[in-house]
Amino acid sequence: MTDSIFIGGADANGTGKPDVAQELLLKIANRHGLVAGATGTGKTITLQILAQGFSDAGVPVFCADVKGDLSGICVPGSEKHPLHPKLVSRAEKIGLEDYSYAGAPTIFWDLFGEKGHPVRTTISEMGPLLLSRLMGLTDAQEGVLNIAFEYADDNGLLLLDLKDLRKLLAHMGDKEIRDELSKEYGNIASASLGALQRNLLVMEREGAEHFFGEPALELSDMMRTTTDGRGVVSVLDSTRLINSPKLYSTFLLWLLSELFEQLPEVGDPDKPKLVFFFDEAHLLFDDTPSALLQKIEQVVRLIRSKGVGVFFVTQNPRDLPESVLAQLGNRFQHALRAYTPAERKGVRAAADSFRPNPAFDTEEVITTLGVGEALVSTLDAKGAPSIVQHTVVRPPASRLGPAEETERKKVMNESPVAGKYEGVVDRESAYEILEAKEAKAAKEAERLAKEEEKAKEELEKKKARAKKTSSRSRRMSPLQKAGNQAARSAAREFTRYILRGILGSMKR
Numbered sequence: 001m002t003d004s005i006f007i008g009g010a011d012a013n014g015t016g017k018p019d020v021a022q023e024l025l026l027k028i029a030n031r032h033g034l035v036a037g038a039t040g041t042g043k044t045i046t047l048q049i050l051a052q053g054f055s056d057a058g059v060p061v062f063c064a065d066v067k068g069d070l071s072g073i074c075v076p077g078s079e080k081h082p083l084h085p086k087l088v089s090r091a092e093k094i095g096l097e098d099y100s101y102a103g104a105p106t107i108f109w110d111l112f113g114e115k116g117h118p119v120r121t122t123i124s125e126m127g128p129l130l131l132s133r134l135m136g137l138t139d140a141q142e143g144v145l146n147i148a149f150e151y152a153d154d155n156g157l158l159l160l161d162l163k164d165l166r167k168l169l170a171h172m173g174d175k176e177i178r179d180e181l182s183k184e185y186g187n188i189a190s191a192s193l194g195a196l197q198r199n200l201l202v203m204e205r206e207g208a209e210h211f212f213g214e215p216a217l218e219l220s221d222m223m224r225t226t227t228d229g230r231g232v233v234s235v236l237d238s239t240r241l242i243n244s245p246k247l248y249s250t251f252l253l254w255l256l257s258e259l260f261e262q263l264p265e266v267g268d269p270d271k272p273k274l275v276f277f278f279d280e281a282h283l284l285f286d287d288t289p290s291a292l293l294q295k296i297e298q299v300v301r302l303i304r305s306k307g308v309g310v311f312f313v314t315q316n317p318r319d320l321p322e323s324v325l326a327q328l329g330n331r332f333q334h335a336l337r338a339y340t341p342a343e344r345k346g347v348r349a350a351a352d353s354f355r356p357n358p359a360f361d362t363e364e365v366i367t368t369l370g371v372g373e374a375l376v377s378t379l380d381a382k383g384a385p386s387i388v389q390h391t392v393v394r395p396p397a398s399r400l401g402p403a404e405e406t407e408r409k410k411v412m413n414e415s416p417v418a419g420k421y422e423g424v425v426d427r428e429s430a431y432e433i434l435e436a437k438e439a440k441a442a443k444e445a446e447r448l449a450k451e452e453e454k455a456k457e458e459l460e461k462k463k464a465r466a467k468k469t470s471s472r473s474r475r476m477s478p479l480q481k482a483g484n485q486a487a488r489s490a491a492r493e494f495t496r497y498i499l500r501g502i503l504g505s506m507k508r
Contacts, residue, residue: 003025004024004025005023005054006022007332007376007378007393008022008374008391008392009093009391009392010392012359017093018095020389021095022376022391024053024330025381026270026271026272027268027269028330028383030269031304031328031330031379031383032310032327032328032329032330033311034314034325035314036315036350037334037369038315038336040371041334041335042371042373042393043334046334047070047277047311048070048073049393050277050311051063051073051275051277052073052104052233052398055233056104058225059272059274060222060231060234060273060275061231061234061274061275062236062276063234064235064248064277064280065238066280067239068239068402069401072398072399072402072403073103073106073396073398074105074235074403074408075399077399078399087099087396087400088395090372090394091394091395093392096394096395099394099395101397101398103397106233106234107411107415108411108412108415109222109235109236109237110236110241111207111247113210114237114240115237115408116236117415117417117420118210119211119421120210120211120212120214122212122213122214123160123165123212124149124158125216126212127149128142128146129291129292129295130253130292132289133250133289134208134246134250140192141195141196141199143186144188144189147188148165148168148169157434158427158430160426160429161209161429162203162209163431166431167431169193169196178190178193207241207244207247208244211251213425213426214424221417222274223274238279248283249280249283256303259274259303260299260302263308264306265305265306266305266307268305269307272307272308273306276310277313278313279313280314281312281319281320284296285319285320285324293321297321297324301327317333318349318350325353329383329385331377331378332375333375335366335367335370335371335373336350354377354388355377355387356387356388357387360390365390369390372392375388375391377389
């Protein structure tokens with residue numbers, strides 16, 4: 001094991017031959033880095049060389065394979081490859097005498113579980129901030145999502161997968177519950193709840209349901225070394241994932257945040273505990289809310305004390321905020337195009353970020369670099385940036401191009417995590433708890449409804465009996481009728497007798 005990674009050869013003496021070794025010191029690799037350049041200039045090969053170099057030095061590596069080319073790192077290069085003569089010639093040109101082919105120990109991962117072992121996390125571990133970015137929520141909608149998480153925590157409702165969150169939002173949509181929660185946690189607008197539920201449907205269509213659930217990823221499985229001391233390269237297949245840019249960038253940011261939160265402080269170790277390559281890094285900063293941008297800057301600034309080096313891979317350095325660029329000490333700049341005023345401005349900015357070399361005009365060289373050439377500036381042992389060098393990047397030891405499907409399957413079958421993440425575990429969580437509560441409430445409501453119906457029936461029966469009794473009291477027998485009629489006749493005769501007596505007296 002050495003204390004540096006060989007990058008390539010530079011013509012530092014003006015001899016016209018790249019005879020000075022360009023190396024990256026392992027002890028300052030956690031000071032982060034940048035690999036930039038236009039499409040087709042060799043960024044992926046530089047990433048592959050760095051990843052395998054770290055692996056050979058005993059450092060675990062994580063990288064995303066956006067185009068599928070990086071999968072070739074798991075198998076050795078071949079003399080039968082069409083570019084073999086050129087690779088050997090380049091090795092001789094830069095003085096790489098012991099150039100040979102070798103693959104790196106690799107574990108393939110895939111959010112969709114198709115071209116690698118499944119990668120999952122839970123809704124709770126992702127948290128409301130990253131979920132809000134993933135769903136593109138407004139401030140009001142993010143506020144409701146925060147209330148949902150707070151309510152779930154207060155009531156022991158585990159949020160593991162999308163159905164848990166969907167069930168929780170539906171539960172909160174009940175008017176009585178929403179009114180009660182609004183009094184305790186703050187206003188919950190039904191429109192915001194509806195927007196959250198719609199965004200969950202969009203996430204499902206983009207495949208996010210594969211990402212949320214259990215068993216959740218254990219970070220230790222991405223920080224493995226082999227028995228012979230080499231670091232394992234974890235390759236995330238992103239050929240499908242990149243079609244959902246927000247899911248891609250949010251997942252990588254989540255992984256970076258988990259590393260930051262879980263790993264202990266180690267200061268400045270002799271070599272990194274892990275090196276993290278963030279390809280298509282511009283996606284991380286597109287439409288990023290200020291609160292999240294501050295979190296990214298904080299993680300990048302502080303994670304080096306956890307022994308993690310982060311290398312951003314993008315087309316133009318301007319894709320990254322200045323606050324992040326300022327923290328990237330090791331830089332590999334491939335060719336940039338300068339056809340428009342904006343592009344020329346970008347080239348100028350890239351050139352100005354290097355410590356000048358009096359032997360050449362940095363701005364001019366950036367536009368004339370060939371494929372596999374780069375302007376390289378790394379930190380020295382004291383942490384100061386070296387003078388930029390026009391470097392011919394070394395050829396890779398592993399395959400230049402993608403691995404075949406049979407080779408990928410062989411690597412997966414022999415993986416140390418084979419079978420660990422393939423099966424889905426669905427334990428009791430918010431969905432099951434709320435379903436049980438609703439079923440219990442429905443059963444109770446049904447019981448009360450039956451009791452109310454029974455009470456109504458009893459009341460109707462009592463009314464019917466009372467009516468019947470009243471009707472009987474008004475009915476009379478024939479004897480009663482005859483008695484009443486006789487009494488009425490006697491009363492009439494008595495009245496006539498009295499009247500006759502009175503009238504007769506008056507006449508007299």
